[in-house]
Amino acid sequence: MPELPEVETVRTGLLAHVVGHKITSATQLHERAQNPRSIAPIEDLAGSTVLDIKRRGKFLWFELDRSDVLVAHLGMSGQFLIDPRETRHTRAIFTLKKGRKETALHFNDQRTFGWVSLERKTDGIPTSVAKIAPDIFEPSFDQAAVIANVGRRKVKIKTAILNQNIVSGIGNIYADEALWLARVHPESVTHEMSAAAIGRTLDCAKEVMSQAIKVGGTSFDDLYINVNGESGYFAISLNAYGRENEPCSRCGTLIKRISFANRSSHFCPRCQKKRG
DNA sequence: GGAAATGTTTACCG
DNA sequence: CCGGTAAACATTTC
Structure with a gap:
């Protein structure tokens, strides 16, 4: 149940394990896993390459080699896990490929308050993050x-x-x-x-x-x-x-x-x- | 059985 | 319409 420091820790992990990988498939396993505001099913992510992982406050988003982004909020119990052993609460799976190496990125969430979505950006900020104030570490924090x-x-x-x-x-x-x-x-x-x-x-x-x-x-x-x-x-x-x-x-x-x-x-x- | 758990959104009230 | 407050959402554990 992550606040800024926990989400930042997740971001760092995703930078190491996900950036530079191509999403070969994305699968939604739980109806609440995808935010209703998503402009398309996450399955549409297939074929995109992850270029960067950004964060504002507790919101994360994946920059892709396309204009839309994959946004995620972990809610109270959301997790991103690389090739996890425990899959009981897996709500979505992203299959990643870099060269010959294939990994599974799981979005797990016991309490299902977390979500992912595909969104457009405005001035570099995804729709669902638009009304969120800058966090205390951002240069734009006043x-x-x-x-x-x-x-x-x-x-x-x-x-x-x-x-x-x-x-x-x-x-x-x-x-x-x-x-x-x-x-x-x-x-x-x-x-x-x-x-x-x-x-x-x-x-x-x-x-x-x-x-x-x-x-x-x-x-x-x-x-x-x-x-x-x-x-x-x-x-x-x-x-x-x-x-x-x-x-x-x-x-x-x-x-x-x-x-x-x-x-x-x-x-x-x-x-x-x-x-x- | 009741309470509580690291969060956000929505409904309601003055 | 605005600022502020409280309940709702779902699951699990103590």
């Missing part, structure tokens, strides 16, 4: 503009940084970790926050996700693994997420878990204040 945007709103800061139309890539784990590092309470109302505190939250999100990318993302179980089936190691570095009733590594106060927006939020009630 931190001052995002701070102003967030400060204009009257929502909880965590809700704001989870909103993919404001800044993309941050999910529940890294939101909690960023807020912990920034010492900001997740329920701080954005309209009442200083620009400095909002900026610090964004800086910390970037810092935390940078560290996570270096170790292959966060894996709690085999629901998130890279294209070779390997786990990431960032779970050992988590300070807030999933640590309810464990001592805060800064001050020793027990981490608290609350619920809003249909999600759990973990934070230190002592270090993380609603203003500051």
Whole structure:
């Protein structure tokens, strides 16, 4: 269940295993595997060669030797796997060929919130990514503009940084970790926050996700693994997420878990204040 | 049986 | 129409 660092880890794996390969066939195995917005069945991909793999936030897309692209979102449990042993949740298969070498790229997804689709690009961005804000690592990310945007709103800061139309890539784990590092309470109302505190939250999100990318993302179980089936190691570095009733590594106060927006939020009630 | 799980979309409300 | 909130989607595990 991938956020930006996990999707970036998948992208890196696809760069190594898929770029330069020709898709000799594509097969949809589950009715929900293909996004309804797809302009054609993915079977039409046959004959295309993969030139590059791009990412914005949690969205991935395959650049091809044609103008349309293969877009993918992993949802909560989507995976791309090269020649996997486990095929129980395989929702689509892409057969790849480079020279004499043939590999199978599986799109697996236990919970079927993920999808793939064939889409057109506008100014280099696929249709389904058009309304997604740049993520924090993109050159086009405008931190001052995002701070102003967030400060204009009257929502909880965590809700704001989870909103993919404001800044993309941050999910529940890294939101909690960023807020912990920034010492900001997740329920701080954005309209009442200083620009400095909002900026610090964004800086910390970037810092935390940078560290996570270096170790292959966060894996709690085999629901998130890279294209070779390997786990990431960032779970050992988590300070807030999933640590309810464990001592805060800064001050020793027990981490608290609350619920809003249909999600759990973990934070230190002592270090993380609603203003500051 | 209930709750929860790394996400997005849509319906609804004021 | 807009901003904000809550439920729905599907599957599995604890």
